[in-house]
Amino acid sequence: MRNKSEREKSGLSPWITAWVQPRATIRAVLKLKHQYGMVWLGLIFGIHVLFGRAEMGEYGKDFPLLIILAGVLVLAIPFGLVAILIQGSLLSFIGRWFGGKATQDEARAAVAWSCLPLLISNIFILMTIAVMGQAYFMAHDPATMGPVNSLAFGIGYMGTLIGFIWAFVLEIVALAEVHRFNLWKSTASVLILYFFLFLVPSLLAHFLAPR
Numbered sequence: 696m697r698n699k700s701e702r703e704k705s706g707l708s709p710w711i712t713a714w715v716q717p718r719a720t721i722r723a724v725l726k727l728k729h730q731y732g733m734v735w736l737g738l739i740f741g742i743h744v745l746f747g748r749a750e751m752g753e754y755g756k757d758f759p760l761l762i763i764l765a766g767v768l769v770l771a772i773p774f775g776l777v778a779i780l781i782q783g784s785l786l787s788f789i790g791r792w793f794g795g796k797a798t799q800d801e802a803r804a805a806v807a808w809s810c811l812p813l814l815i816s817n818i819f820i821l822m823t824i825a826v827m828g829q830a831y832f833m834a835h836d837p838a839t840m841g842p843v844n845s846l847a848f849g850i851g852y853m854g855t856l857i858g859f860i861w862a863f864v865l866e867i868v869a870l871a872e873v874h875r876f877n878l879w880k881s882t883a884s885v886l887i888l889y890f891f892l893f894l895v896p897s898l899l900a901h902f903l904a905p906r
């Protein structure tokens with residue numbers, strides 16, 4: 696954590712500025728330590744990704760709600776930190792295809808601090824789970840969910856989407872800052888990363904699945 700003199704020198708609180716000033720936030724963070732705030736940011740990112748996997752995988756069919764929640768809580772920090780490390784390293788590498796200059800530490804910092812709006816997504820997910828319970832982690836069939844669960848899921852989905860889009864935009868801006876290139880090159884770098892992380896595994900799973 697930063698001491699008082701460091702906060703006074705920077706004049707910034709990254710936990711506030713990261714929401715709307717990603718460029719200034721990254722510059723301030725990199726002047727301190729690249730690992731500043733990583734544990735909490737890893738927790739936020741890990742919770743978001745693990746809840747998403749548990750929902751899409753319909754874990755509620757096989758595990759009680761408390762086990763799912765406990766598993767997410769225990770695994771969130773290590774999973775989130777590893778995911779940030781991998782994404783940052785890949786974005787440092789991919790960005791160099793477009794003339795970027797970011798080191799792996801700088802790209803990881805950009806990835807980590809752009810995760811902050813996922814806190815919004817996590818709050819909406821937890822609110823939805825509070826209403827739906829274990830049904831959140833099972834098949835979402837409008838015909839059987841009922842009006843209350845359907846409404847809760849719809850509101851939760853919109854809140855989650857807002858947080859994700861906000862984080863996506865911040866990631867592009869922060870990455871452009873550390874790579875020292877324009878937003879178009881940054882957008883291309885992030886989309887290439889997402890293609891390899893999400894689309895390629897999905898396509899492989901589809902074509903390799905037993906018929």
